[in-house]
Amino acid sequence: DQQVKQNSPSLSVQEGRISILNCDYTNSMFDYFLWYKKYPAEGPTFLISISSIKDKNEDGRFTVFLNKSAKHLSLHIVPSQPGDSAVYFCAAHNDYKLSFGAGTTVTVRA
């Protein structure tokens, strides 16, 4: 039973436009949420995170929004750049363990 879901397997966006990635979760015990970025043949790398007591966290071009009542979070990338083409994983933390979504493949078109 997957507790973290990313319902869009892929996203294509034009360079310079906004990329919006979505993630839903079911476990109310999750207290921290993270986004990871993964290039082919490499391990995932941490991108940005948010505590469950906040609703927004921003880091440069990346902003994560959390709607706790809806058990939904999203990652906004503005503006999208060619180097952003990768797989993005949403992860949720509880008791030192992370539960991951299936990932969304982002392709940034020139």
Add this chain to the structure above:
Amino acid sequence: DAGITQSPRYKITETGRQVTLMCHQTWSHSYMFWYRQDLGHGLRLIYYSAAADITDKGEVPDGYVVSRSKTENFPLTLESATRSQTSVYFCASSGTETYEQYFGPGTRLTVT
């Protein structure tokens, strides 16, 4: 080298063989984790360890064995490999003061 390393990076083995995947981290992180990545499933936790000699099962532990005699090493053993264990395996580590996990480069395992 500083960080987290995995070996081998690629491995092909036959059904029924025993295989050990190695993971080494230089940060002295307390926590270490093994995940497998499969299409449509994302990353699924196999086993994790909170400290040396303390290990626990994750979401998909069947067919795998782990040990942690030293803080920096966390090997994963497939006792009798099956085709369903063909996957990409990632090791990760984290400290006790942060929720972020830091991942190794992965091992691509093919069981024929």
